[in-house]
Amino acid sequence: MDLLLNAFLGFVNKFLGQAPLLLGTVVFIGYLLLGRKSYEALAGFIKTFVGFKILQVGTGGLVATFKPIIESLTAKYGIQALVIDPYFGQTSATEFLDTMGSLAFVGYVMMIAFAFNILLVAFRKFTKIRTLFITGHIMYQQSAVLLWALYWVIEGTTGKPVSAPLVVVTGLLMGTYWSVMSNLIIEATQEVTDGAGFTIGHQQMFGAWVAYKLGGLLGDKEHDVNHVETPGFLSILNDNVVANSLIMTLFVGVIMVILGEETFTYNRANYFFATYIWETCAFFAVYITILLTGVRMFVAELTASFQGISDKLLKGAVPAVDCAVTFGFSPQAPTFGFIFGFFGQLVAIFTLIAIQSPVLIIAGFICLFFDNGTLAVFANKAGGRRAAAIIPFIAGLIQVFGSALVLTFLVGPPEVIGWMGMFDWATLFAGTTILSKYLGILVPIVLIPLLLIIPQLQYKRHAETYFTTMRDQ
Amino acid sequence: MLKVLAACGNGMGSSLIIKMKIEKVLKDMGLDCEVHHASVGQAKSDARNFDLVLVSHMLVKEFSNSGKAKIIGLINLLSEQEIRDKVEAALKS
Numbered sequence: 001m002d003l004l005l006n007a008f009l010g011f012v013n014k015f016l017g018q019a020p021l022l023l024g025t026v027v028f029i030g031y032l033l034l035g036r037k038s039y040e041a042l043a044g045f046i047k048t049f050v051g052f053k054i055l056q057v058g059t060g061g062l063v064a065t066f067k068p069i070i071e072s073l074t075a076k077y078g079i080q081a082l083v084i085d086p087y088f089g090q091t092s093a094t095e096f097l098d099t100m101g102s103l104a105f106v107g108y109v110m111m112i113a114f115a116f117n118i119l120l121v122a123f124r125k126f127t128k129i130r131t132l133f134i135t136g137h138i139m140y141q142q143s144a145v146l147l148w149a150l151y152w153v154i155e156g157t158t159g160k161p162v163s164a165p166l167v168v169v170t171g172l173l174m175g176t177y178w179s180v181m182s183n184l185i186i187e188a189t190q191e192v193t194d195g196a197g198f199t200i201g202h203q204q205m206f207g208a209w210v211a212y213k214l215g216g217l218l219g220d221k222e223h224d225v226n227h228v229e230t231p232g233f234l235s236i237l238n239d240n241v242v243a244n245s246l247i248m249t250l251f252v253g254v255i256m257v258i259l260g261e262e263t264f265t266y267n268r269a270n271y272f273f274a275t276y277i278w279e280t281c282a283f284f285a286v287y288i289t290i291l292l293t294g295v296r297m298f299v300a301e302l303t304a305s306f307q308g309i310s311d312k313l314l315k316g317a318v319p320a321v322d323c324a325v326t327f328g329f330s331p332q333a334p335t336f337g338f339i340f341g342f343f344g345q346l347v348a349i350f351t352l353i354a355i356q357s358p359v360l361i362i363a364g365f366i367c368l369f370f371d372n373g374t375l376a377v378f379a380n381k382a383g384g385r386r387a388a389a390i391i392p393f394i395a396g397l398i399q400v401f402g403s404a405l406v407l408t409f410l411v412g413p414p415e416v417i418g419w420m421g422m423f424d425w426a427t428l429f430a431g432t433t434i435l436s437k438y439l440g441i442l443v444p445i446v447l448i449p450l451l452l453i454i455p456q457l458q459y460k461r462h463a464e465t466y467f468t469t470m471r472d473q
Numbered sequence: 474m475l476k477v478l479a480a481c482g483n484g485m486g487s488s489l490i491i492k493m494k495i496e497k498v499l500k501d502m503g504l505d506c507e508v509h510h511a512s513v514g515q516a517k518s519d520a521r522n523f524d525l526v527l528v529s530h531m532l533v534k535e536f537s538n539s540g541k542a543k544i545i546g547l548i549n550l551l552s553e554q555e556i557r558d559k560v561e562a563a564l565k566s
Contacts (some may be wrong), residue, residue, distance in 0.1 A: 196549045202486075238535055239514040240483050292483060292512065300489055300510070307493065318513045322486020324529075325550050331531035366483070 007280075019104045020052035023302060026111065030305030034312070041140060044301045049164035051297025059091040060293025065283045072263045073255060078358070079253060080411050084403045085364025086203065087291055090141045093148035095415035102151070102162040110143040112171025113178060118310060120179045120452075121317045128455035130467065131186060132310050132317040134179035135201040136303035137295050140175075142203070145420055146170055146429065150444060152410055155438040173432075173444045174178025180451045181205035181424070184458065188212040192381045193329045201320025204371050207423030208323075208378040211391045215379035219386030225376070228385055230335040237338070237369065240292075240410045241285050247365040249281040255362070257279065265358045322372040336385070337376025337392040338369045344396020352404055359404045359411065367399060367421035375423065395423055402426030406433050475499065475506040476511040478542075480532070481550075485511030491527055491550050498556045520544070525563060527556070 015021050024045040031041035066083070073081050082088075097103045120129040133139060147170050152160045178201065178473055185208055186199045200208060215221075237243040256264070261273045271279070310317065327334050345363045372392040380388035403419045403426050410416060410433070419425065436443040459466050477495055481487035488510035499506045511519060513528065513535055520526050521540030528536070530546030543563040549555055 135486050136489070193549065194553060198551050235534070238532060239517070240512050241514040289515075292485065296484055296489075296510065299485070300492075303489060304493065319551075321490050321551070322481075324482055324487045326488065328529040328531060328548050328550060372480070440494065 010413050015126065015438070015444050017104045019107050020049045020298075022104050022107045023052060023298060023316075024048040024089055027301045027305045030309055034308040036225065036318070038044040044305065046076040048298045048301045050218070051294045051299075051301070053294070054297065055291055055294030056094075058287045058289075059095055061287035061290065062088065062091045062284065063095055063415060063417055065280065065287060066227060067414065068264075069252060069255060069259070069280075070417065072259050073360075076259060076263070079356075080358060080361050080407075081360040081362055082403075082407050082411070083362045083364050083418035084399060084426075085366050085418055086141055086145075086420050086422060087288055087366065088364060088418025089425070090419040091291075092418055093144035093414045094411075095155060096148055096413045097144065097151070097162070097200070099413070099415065100151075100161050102147075105167045106140070106144045106147055108167050109147050109171040109174060110139050112125045112168060113175035114139065114306060116172055116175030117179045118313055120175070121314050124467075127179075127180045127452065128466070129183050130318050131182040131199050131201070133182055133201040133320045133321045134303060134307050134310065135320065135322050136299035136306065138202055138300075138322070140295070141300065141420075143171075143174055145425070146174055147428065149406070149410060149433040150436055150441075152413075153433055154440055156309050156412075161240045166472065168442050169441055172448055176448045176451045177424075177428075178320065180454050181209075182318075183455050185212075186318060188378055189326065192326055192377055196329070197318065198325065199318050199320045200326065200374070202323040202370075202374065203420060203422030204374050204424050206428055207371070207395065211379040211381050211387075211395075215382030215387035215391060217381070217383070219383035219388075221380075221382055221384045223386065224381045224385035225336050225388045226330060226332045226386040228332060228336070230332055230339075234335055234338070236276050237282040237365075240365070241289060243365045243369070244285040244288050245282050247363065247368070248284040249278060252281050252284070281380045316350070323370055324442070326377050327373060330380055333376040333380045333388055334369065334373030336380070336388045337372035337374070339387045339392075340376075341368055341372025341392040344372075344393040345400050346396075348397045348400030352400065357404060359407045361400045361404050361407075362418075363400075364418070364421060371422045372396065372467055399423060399426045402430045406430035409434055409437055475504055475525065476523045477506055477508045477527065478516055478520065479508060479510040479524045480513050480516035480526060480528045481510075482513060484510060484515060487529065487550055488512075491556075492545065494551060494553055494556055495527060495560075498553050498560065499505075502557065502560070525560065527560075 027048045028041045028045040031044045070081050120127045150170055182199050182201045185205045189199045256277045266276050375395050376388040376392050379391040397420050403421050407419050479491040492508045492510040495508050499531045509527040520542045523542045526542050533546035536544045539544045
């Protein structure tokens with residue numbers, strides 16, 4: 001009996017407890033269920049596993065590059081500098097959870113959340129949820145960050161791996177958020193895209209909804225931002241390698257200059273201080289590229305498997321996809337959002353410095369461009385260029401202040417180098433995390449039914465046309 | 474075999490969606506194909522190794538130097554009809 005039990009526990013720890021093996025197996029089974037050939041399923045397993053390992057090279061590299069700079073800053077001025085960028089948030093979460101032996105739980109959170117989303121759509125007659133979240137890289141990222149944040153504030157002092165109830169509650173809250181918020185933004189997305197038949201499944205659905213609702217009050221939708229010429233040099237930011245290098249050099253470079261040459265140990269025979277700064281900052285782009293390569297590989301497999309499963313189970317569900325899909329419908333708005341969001345974040349960062357905040361925020365490219373870009377697309381649709389300028393500016397302030405606030409509750413473990421920064425994470429999830437610090441697991445539990453009221457209210461407003469957005473009905 | 478590349482800003486979300494749509498459309502059209510996805514930064518340097526590159530129409534101008542590859546700009550990345558029409562037009566020319 002003991003032998004059997006030990007074999008089972010061994011399997012749980014050494015197989016189901018290992019994130020890449022677990023996710024690879026999910027893909028393998030998913031492909032078999034979809035009727036793919038067994039060798040294709042095996043290829044899917046391998047690409048998931050290898051992709052995950054590549055991703056870990058990237059996250060490890062990011063921490064190793066950034067850590068010495070943060071530590072010097074803390075040693076010299078007593079402040080912590082952290083980056084608001086989803087991949088820095090994800091890196092903090094997975095590197096930290098890994099040290100707690102809890103990385104595989106991220107996979108479970110994601111699967112519980114996805115299953116709950118499917119369930120809510122299947123019972124749409126009662127739940128009024130029409131949307132299925134299929135943005136794989138976001139699903140993994142959010143599951144990781146939410147689990148990290150809730151674990152740290154609720155169970156962080158125990159020093160034990162994440163408890164099973166917390167994994168389940170985190171999964172259910174995650175699934176509720178995906179379902180409710182992507183459902184909330186359907187009508188606005190249909191407006192923005194002239195009825196393209198999808199909704200947003202990203203990090204700022206709530207933010208985009210607010211932007212759309214407020215946009216109309218701030219400006220005139222006839223003054224569309226797409227009639228405005230934006231400066232041509234900004235087009236170099238379309239290349240994410242260039243963008244990451246430039247933004248990081250701008251922010252981290254300034255910090256390195258302030259810290260001074262003597263803080264850093266490098267081979268002075270080979271480098272000027274300036275070229276050393278440039279190389280260090282360019283390494284952020286190096287590791288982000290590695291990280292993205294890994295995520296791209298395993299998420300492609302995972303999404304194919306997930307989407308196949310959901311296509312079989314749910315025919316008419318509206319797919320919730322990456323926010324950048326809306327950009328093509330409003331090509332100038334993302335640039336507008338980027339510029340004004342950047343000013344907003346700068347103002348907020350200088351405010352943090354002026355009030356001597358213990359947490360200093362470093363702006364990240366993805367948050368600047370994709371988050372504020374999306375808010376600008378929605379604001380522009382409702383309120384034209386004025387709205388597309390004012391809302392990203394205010395969002396920039398919120399992203400920095402909200403993230404700085406929640407990070408004061410999360411700093412401590414040496415793996416922590418940043419937070420998501422995206423609008424919903426600087427508001428909804430920052431709030432959830434902070435409340436959970438004081439009230440415990442009760443907060444995420446209570447939030448689940450509360451969030452589920454939102455689609456009911458939406459349904460009441462236009463019951464006759466509510467389900468017509470779905471493809472098959 | 475047709476070699477196709479789907480690209481978007483980070484090469485994560487949108488390009489993966491176009492990739493899955495392209496695979497479906499080209500299969501329906503009876504074409505044998507291999508579809509990859511990448512970020513615009515990587516796709517730019519890689520484009521000449523492909524027959525078709527599909528991106529959001531606002532990113533088409535990034536691909537000024539892509540050899541024989543045909544660049545297709547999409548407005549609605551999720552529209553199978555648009556992908557089909559534009560791929561057909563590109564293959565004819």
